[in-house]
Amino acid sequence: GLIAVLIISCEYVPEIAGIRGKVIIAGMQDLSMCSIIAERQINGQTVSVVREIGASEAVPNSWQIFENKQTLPPDPATGDTMLAKSTDEYVFATVSDINGNFELMDLPVGLYTVTALKENTLGYVHTDVLVTAQAVTKIDIVLTATGSISGTVQLEGRTEDLRGTFVYAEGTSYIAGSDYFGNFIINYIPTGEYDIIFYHDGYTIAETVGVIVNGASDTPLDMVNLTNMGNVWRGDFIVEDMDDLEFISRYDSIIGDLSIKDTSLTDLDPLENLTRVDGSLSIRYNSSLASISGLNSLTFIGEELVIQGNSSLIIKDEVEAFAKLSSLGSLKVWINSQLEELGNLKGINSIEGNIDIWANAALNDLSALENITTVGGYLNLKDNPLLTDLTGLSSISTIGGYLKIEHNVGLESLDGLSSISTIGGNLEIMQNYELTSIASLADLDHLGGDLFYVWYNDLLPESDAIDLWEHLRDFHDFSGEKVIQGNKTD
Structure with missing residues (x-):
């Protein structure tokens, strides 16, 4: 099976801070149009998750960027499809060129989560990528197959309309919301092991640790019960x-x-x-x-x-x-x-x-x-x-x-x-x-x-x-x- 490999190093580049690297997909020659985003972390979580849960001003999260990746045009100077796009000072996106090369430059210093996706079937995620002043962090990304995580959330004291629970893989931008019946599914998540957090306003936070995702398959979780915290x-x-x-x-x-x-x-x-x-x-x-x-x-x-x-x-x-x-x-x-x-x-x-x-x-x-x-x-x-x-x-x-x-x-x-x-x-x-x-x-x-x-x-x-x-x-x-x-x- 495919194995995710991360190679990180730093080189000194005056006045520049960013992330540069190469996408690798076994058996594939055309490595273009792989969507890559870097999101700054806030207290260990990506900014899109923090904003989603906090119901603050709407900012495109990872999946909105992926779904609109066609808005990232080729670099007019070179023709390469690797032009970075910043949605704001926290979320940065680009796509790879035909050889898999990408870069995200002029990033604010801090910790980032880097996520990559190609055609929804291949993906990659890595947390705690450090960007330091006047340095470029190098990452070589090997994409793996993606799967999904699904389940049901029950809320104490409620038997209907169970919408509003946020379910996400800790430290990443993979997040889903529960539907009317409490069901959820996190799609297109790369193979690997994750800790899954369940958050609903007014209820205790729950966590399921060590959830294994396999490629091209769903990982069902046991029902999660959240306790009402009262007023x-x-x-x-x-x-x-x-x-x-x-x-x-x-x-x-x-x-x-x-x-x-x-x-x-x-x-x-x-x-x-x-x-x-x-x-x-x-x-x-x-x-x-x-x-x-x-x-x-x-x-x-x-x-x-x-x-x-x-x-x-x-x-x-x-x-x-x-x-x-x-x-x-x-x-x-x-x-x-x-x-x-x-x-x-x-x-x-x-x-x-x-x-x-x-x-x-x-x-x-x-x-x-x-x-x-x-x-x-x-x-x-x-x-x-x-x-x-x-x-x-x-x-x-x-x-x-x-x-x-x-x-x-x-x-x-x-x-x-x-x-x-x-x-x-x-x-x-x-x-x-x-x-x-x-x-x-x-x-x-x-x-x-x-x-x-x-x-x-x-x-x-x-x-x-x-x-x-x-x-x-x-x-x-x-x-x-x-x-x-x-x-x-x-």
Whole structure:
């Protein structure tokens, strides 16, 4: 069968940025009139998909360009049919000449998805093609056969008129809409493997990963059910007083950020029906706030949960606080002087971003985090004087960024870190004056940063730190800088 091959290189061309290459079709001599488009990406998606879903000003998408490829005339100077056409500053199109050559020049710098099609039966797609300043990115395209993906979407609470669901291959311009009965078909998609996204305004987003497309055939998908998100607020919202809180309490989902800042609120009970915040949820500097029990129905926070500077907030024995939360991007808990616990985050198994817990004078319990196995970013624990151990972190095996444990003056051991095998960044343990052992890190077998830093932990034997560093150096190829000083010497 046909195999798609991508060869990319860059050459310096002063004052020019673009994409140039050649189309290859096995057994075919006339390689002209192959339609090629380059679309800029926005947050990992092509601009045509973003605009289609966002219902913004209509701009021709890939298929409209393909269908009107006859509007791309031969170059009047050479007669070659390879004249680039820009529909706007985001979408650029051309066709190949008889030898398969094409070029798209004077492109804005950025990431592109390049798509090619000939006679609907041969196609090609590649995402994340980088165009840099004063350089031409070279791509040789081998077209493959195309197929299709079909299926049916069901919408919770609706039995008829199921139109309006957008179904697309992630990162590409291959998109279709559901019909009255919920049926859809994505045509002319090149052979390969795709992740398929299902989006309908007001419903949860679904994804089917690893869908295989074969040439000249259809790939049927199982029925996809989308859950109604209820009343949806679109955009960011700031709560500054009770009137604001009562207004936003009408909504079940917020597609944006929710900020509760500098209020005199004592609780968040009006938010008891809020289930989803697609952006960040920020609760900052609310001096009278004593409880977050109103957030008990939350199941999803797309980005960061920030709890900062709430001087009356305790969260002790609030077993329902965040109990339904199953997805969270990052966690930041800063400067909450009376906070003793973190609520119930036991539905969270992984954090894509960071965990940052700093300057919480009364915090003594991390058990809310006990089911987290992976932290994609960094883990920072600093200035939490009542922590004596880290047992609430006992399930974490992988930290993508650095691990920093700094100035937790009551910390006696690192118990709770014994499952950690991988730290992608630096390891920094400093000024934990009661710390006597780092034995819990004995199974660490990968330190990806360039710094091993164990510094001024008064009761920690310096020899223990040296033993751990030598273990990483001798058996796990750590070659970064070692700073071990100010610890207990024999």
